[in-house]
Amino acid sequence: MTSYFLRHAYVDGAVRDDVSVEIADGRFTTVEAGVSTGWTGGTGSTHGAAEVVEGLTIPGLANCHSHAFHRALRGHTQRERGSFWTWREQMYAVAERLDPDSYYALALATYREMLATGITAVGEFHYLHHQPDGTPYDDPNAMGHALIRAARDAGIRIALLDTCYLSSGFGAPVTGAQLCYSDVTAERWAARAQQLCGAAGDDGDDVVIGAAIHSVRAVPGDQLATVARWASERGAPLHVHLSEQVAENDACLEAYGVTPTALLDEAGALTPGTSAVHATHLRPEDVETLGRTGTRACFCPTTERDLGDGIGPSRALHDAGSPLTLGSDSHAVIDLFEEMRAVELDERLATRQRGHWSAAELLDAATVQGHASLGFPDAGRIAVGQRADLVTVALDSVRTAGAGASAEAVVFAAGGADVRRVVVGGRLVFTPDDLPGIAAELDAAVGAVRMAP
Numbered sequence: 096m097t098s099y100f101l102r103h104a105y106v107d108g109a110v111r112d113d114v115s116v117e118i119a120d121g122r123f124t125t126v127e128a129g130v131s132t133g134w135t136g137g138t139g140s141t142h143g144a145a146e147v148v149e150g151l152t153i154p155g156l157a158n159c160h161s162h163a164f165h166r167a168l169r170g171h172t173q174r175e176r177g178s179f180w181t182w183r184e185q186m187y188a189v190a191e192r193l194d195p196d197s198y199y200a201l202a203l204a205t206y207r208e209m210l211a212t213g214i215t216a217v218g219e220f221h222y223l224h225h226q227p228d229g230t231p232y233d234d235p236n237a238m239g240h241a242l243i244r245a246a247r248d249a250g251i252r253i254a255l256l257d258t259c260y261l262s263s264g265f266g267a268p269v270t271g272a273q274l275c276y277s278d279v280t281a282e283r284w285a286a287r288a289q290q291l292c293g294a295a296g297d298d299g300d301d302v303v304i305g306a307a308i309h310s311v312r313a314v315p316g317d318q319l320a321t322v323a324r325w326a327s328e329r330g331a332p333l334h335v336h337l338s339e340q341v342a343e344n345d346a347c348l349e350a351y352g353v354t355p356t357a358l359l360d361e362a363g364a365l366t367p368g369t370s371a372v373h374a375t376h377l378r379p380e381d382v383e384t385l386g387r388t389g390t391r392a393c394f395c396p397t398t399e400r401d402l403g404d405g406i407g408p409s410r411a412l413h414d415a416g417s418p419l420t421l422g423s424d425s426h427a428v429i430d431l432f433e434e435m436r437a438v439e440l441d442e443r444l445a446t447r448q449r450g451h452w453s454a455a456e457l458l459d460a461a462t463v464q465g466h467a468s469l470g471f472p473d474a475g476r477i478a479v480g481q482r483a484d485l486v487t488v489a490l491d492s493v494r495t496a497g498a499g500a501s502a503e504a505v506v507f508a509a510g511g512a513d514v515r516r517v518v519v520g521g522r523l524v525f526t527p528d529d530l531p532g533i534a535a536e537l538d539a540a541v542g543a544v545r546m547a548p
């Protein structure tokens with residue numbers, strides 16, 4: 096058993112002082128607030144049998160939308176003008192250079208960067224399935240296994256969202272870099288994804304195999320239901336890129352006569368187990384449909400602003416019944432603190448009013464809702480029975496000093512660089528001593544991919 100004495104901790108929706116937690120078999124067995132006063136030791140000292148942790152400790156953060164290989168693009172896509180579509184060409188060039196070994200190394204370093212910023216679970220939206228010419232590897236899931244291995248070795252929990260991607264656009268065949276994404280038909284995608292399910296461990300393990308529909312562009316309308324059924328029959332999470340671009344909506348209306356949201360709804364793909372990623376350009380009836388079906392809305396504000404996507408109706412979705420979750424998507428930035436506050440700050444810019452989202456609501460999106468959307472409903476709270484994830488934020492950094500021990504300080508003042516300790520499932524997986532090694536790993540892994548022929 097491990098025990099900690101947390102100076103301040105976010106428990107039951109509020110910051111509490113002097114919180115004692117005990118952990119056994121990766122889960123909290125005791126959580127008690129206000130149990131002691133008068134102790135003076137700093138982090139690393141002990142209070143009875145418990146290790147003392149200064150700062151403000153919050154539950155683990157869930158990064159619900161990741162493409163690990165996009166990390167190799169950071170800093171290299173900011174010179175030209177262009178659009179989402181020109182950025183996509185650069186992303187394809189990186190995708191073509193990856194194999195299971197280089198993908199493992201890049202994902203391992205990227206996941207360690209996530210841990211360093213307090214992310215304890217990642218939803219990996221994975222579609223680099225095959226060799227560059229489309230030929231499957233000897234193990235058809237070699238790339239998926241590389242990602243799972245990277246997550247396990249990093250110490251982060253993963254929902255591998257195996258993604259169906261069959262078309263370059265509304266039934267047109269895949270070309271170029273997209274060849275490595277395609278399983279040709281949804282049935283063949285399902286057969287390969289099924290083989291991958293053996294990679295997940297027993298209940299309580301840190302790996303979930305989920306499904307994803309890349310988009311209504313990439314999966315023909317008559318095959319959407321196959322993917323949706325595969326996920327629902329297994330109780331697996333289903334994620335889908337939705338209406339990130341106006342051009343996608345226009346092409347969908349032309350091809351099918353309905354919006355992407357309506358098309359997914361007709362296919363039975365919108366349920367409480369579904370996450371609609373981006374959900375940027377929606378009609379009022381789309382918002383109503385997503386809310387009615389309980390579909391979660393996964394916003395990725397730092398990517399959406401990087402790519403010039405636009406600002407989605409986060410509050411309207413929430414009020415309609417779509418819980419919010421967050422992701423760092425393209426990893427232009429990996430910082431869930433920034434994603435949290437960006438949701439509120441973007442709404443302020445769009446409406447010229449403040450106060451749409453409270454800090455507590457944004458923390459809920461980044462923790463409870465996020466983990467649940469990845470198939471980990473037993474994570475995201477510091478509570479008895481939950482998975483023992485603890486993220487400690489410094490209150491004495493240049494950003495947080497004087498800001499107080501509050502949810503507002505965490506959401507609106509702190510950043511990933513203020514994370515001092517990360518515990519996942521009761522295991523200490525990050526302290527700032529790890530930062531130089533993580534930076535060196537990132538440099539080597541990105542360099543290897545960018546220099547490959």
Ligand SMILES: [Zn+2]
Nearest residue numbers: 162220336424
């Ligand atoms: Zn994405």
